[in-house]
Amino acid sequence: MKEIEVLIIGGGPAGLSAASAAANLGASVLVLERDELPGGQLVKQTHKFFGSKKQYAGDRGFQIGNLLIEQCKTSAKVEVWTNTTALGIYEDGVVTAESQDEHVKIKPKKIIVATGASEKMIVFPNNDLPGIYGAGAVQTLMNVHGIVPGQRVLMIGAGNIGLIVSYQLMQAGVEIAAIIEAAPAIGGYLVHASKIRRAGVPILTSHTITEAYGQESVEGAVICKLDENWQPIQGTEQDLKVDVICLAVGLSPLTELCFQADCRMKYVPELSGHVPIRDEYLETTRPGLYVAGDVSGVEEASSAMVEGRLAGISAAYSLGYGLEAAPKLQEEALAELNELRSGPAGHKTMKGIMKLMDKGEVVC
Amino acid sequence: MQSKETIVCRCEDITLDEIKTLIEQGYRTIDEIKRVIRAGMGPCQGRTCRMLIAQELAKYYKVPVGEVLMPTFRPTVKPVKLGTFARGE
Numbered sequence: 547m548k549e550i551e552v553l554i555i556g557g558g559p560a561g562l563s564a565a566s567a568a569a570n571l572g573a574s575v576l577v578l579e580r581d582e583l584p585g586g587q588l589v590k591q592t593h594k595f596f597g598s599k600k601q602y603a604g605d606r607g608f609q610i611g612n613l614l615i616e617q618c619k620t621s622a623k624v625e626v627w628t629n630t631t632a633l634g635i636y637e638d639g640v641v642t643a644e645s646q647d648e649h650v651k652i653k654p655k656k657i658i659v660a661t662g663a664s665e666k667m668i669v670f671p672n673n674d675l676p677g678i679y680g681a682g683a684v685q686t687l688m689n690v691h692g693i694v695p696g697q698r699v700l701m702i703g704a705g706n707i708g709l710i711v712s713y714q715l716m717q718a719g720v721e722i723a724a725i726i727e728a729a730p731a732i733g734g735y736l737v738h739a740s741k742i743r744r745a746g747v748p749i750l751t752s753h754t755i756t757e758a759y760g761q762e763s764v765e766g767a768v769i770c771k772l773d774e775n776w777q778p779i780q781g782t783e784q785d786l787k788v789d790v791i792c793l794a795v796g797l798s799p800l801t802e803l804c805f806q807a808d809c810r811m812k813y814v815p816e817l818s819g820h821v822p823i824r825d826e827y828l829e830t831t832r833p834g835l836y837v838a839g840d841v842s843g844v845e846e847a848s849s850a851m852v853e854g855r856l857a858g859i860s861a862a863y864s865l866g867y868g869l870e871a872a873p874k875l876q877e878e879a880l881a882e883l884n885e886l887r888s889g890p891a892g893h894k895t896m897k898g899i900m901k902l903m904d905k906g907e908v909v910c
Numbered sequence: 911m912q913s914k915e916t917i918v919c920r921c922e923d924i925t926l927d928e929i930k931t932l933i934e935q936g937y938r939t940i941d942e943i944k945r946v947i948r949a950g951m952g953p954c955q956g957r958t959c960r961m962l963i964a965q966e967l968a969k970y971y972k973v974p975v976g977e978v979l980m981p982t983f984r985p986t987v988k989p990v991k992l993g994t995f996a997r998g999e
Binding site: 547631632633634635636642644647648649650651664666667669670671672673674757798800802803805806811812813814815819820 | 914915916917918920923926955957958961962975976977980983984985986987988990991994995997998999
């Protein structure tokens, strides 16, 4: 059995930031990463980040990922196990994992769950035809493997992922037939939406897909307009000839390990699903188990990195490291999170966190 | 083309009609539905279908989706080959 001070489950932006923060204070850290390479979703993000210098504004996602990986590599206190998936968290604190096809056990003093989120699916006739992808999957296919998914795409969802992936498809020479969005307004940043509109791609709000069709794979899709009660309006159907349908309809926090570990959970729509109840330093109701990043509420990589740092500092501090420095670092991280969430895009997250912290309501 | 099907659980190939029929028959929770039809027991372990089934239950019983009882989560979070256990710790 492997013994370690801080075990971090997930080597994405939150997990890697947590690792270097805890190690910088002196804690020994082990990161478990499911994929062959750490970096999480950053590895495929070719767009530049917003925010301030502290949050790497102006750098592209994959460059930030490389920087975080480098920070962990150069730290003697951080070990990263790739091709390793955590399988369970048990009552006695033992964590099991599948590592390079071996079953291993780990006994950590503190755990930080930074498992991220998975793509949501929606229901419509023929929704399993080949050619229907999650937007994240398309981004991986293009930006990591250099493969375009098809010739002409219908994008479902006008949040930031739908908009950014549409633009990257256009850059790769793929035509976007339309971006449709069930809500009456575009969810993503205007700067992304404007770029796409300027290139002549329609963004149709209050629209949904009614069915996909095709013999062996997608040959087209039928879309229609929705009324103010989100009901389809008869006679507004349009037939679009596309060979790819891309779903960018949101993410769900990957909280199975938190459920298993008996963290108290709460369903908060603003945070995209069931999330663990935690204090402001990100410790859940299971003592010594922290969360950071999308698993604690779906947001952006910028805030995931700061949450990771906060969880890493807090875990190390609770082990007796950084008794002088940690409180100040915690306050700095909290201030950065408030700053990141102060804009209109952060309003929803703030509302969700308020709901999550309210202990008076029913929990499951 | 075959008849149009709306898939809820991709791993086990379970349709929306099948889920709705079970709910109409009186199955009230995600765990019950899982036990009779295997929804959520494939490689993704319910990451795709769990909340889709929760939505159908919420619609039928006219409750907020957050009030639908979640299934029990047990190790392991993904399918693992028996050989891996046999070889490992």
